[in-house]
Amino acid sequence: MILLTAAVGIIQLIIAVILAVVALYIGFYIFGRITRDVDEQQELAKGNVAFGIVVAAIFVAIAVVVQSGITGLSVGVSKASALGLMSVDGLTVIGVAIIQLILGVVLAVVAIYIALSILDRLTTGLHEFEELKKGNVAVALEMAGVIIAVALIIQSGVVGITAALG
Structure with a gap:
């Protein structure tokens, strides 16, 4: 039983690392699409x-949001291991958890x-991305605050999805 629990934990860790790297890559890629005029x-x-x-x-x-999704995935994998990892119910639980993470x-x-x-x-007369290119740290901090605040709010939604699906 201990070996099975350890194996499930290792599988969760591997899945979490893969999904985190993919999520960060997607986030950087999307940011690149937003800032079309900037390399x-x-x-x-x-x-x-x-x-x-x-x-x-x-x-x-992205890490804040992914962490919430990974928690949901961990709960899903634990439930699936109790139901049988390869059973229809177990695979369904894992599938729902992965969909929840992707949605997050x-x-x-x-x-x-x-x-x-x-x-x-809202900031007419201020072109944030032009200011970033100039190295304007004040604008960067303003944007960073908005980005992190939005993530914290979205995290609550992902936790809510976890609770609803759990």
Whole structure:
């Protein structure tokens, strides 16, 4: 029984790492789509601290949301192991948990995109991404605050989904 529990834990860890890396990649990719006129990697390579702050905030935001989804996935895998990992019920529980995690990541990315779009409209006369290219740390901190705040709110929604599906 202890070996089975350890094996389930290792499987959960592997799945969590894979999904976290994929989620971070997707988040960075989507950020690149939002900032069409900016070469993110070039800005980071030249040491643009402002840009680094915003990218770090996106990674933290996605991690916050993914953590909630991973918790739901862990609960799902535990339930599935009790039902039989390869049984129809066990696979269904795992499938629902994975869908919940994916939904959480999608919600986070969409919410961050919408929040940044609204921020851009609210701050007329201030072009955030142009300011980031100039290295404006104050604007970066403003954007980072919005991104992390949205993630914390979305995290509550993912926890709610976990409770509803559990």
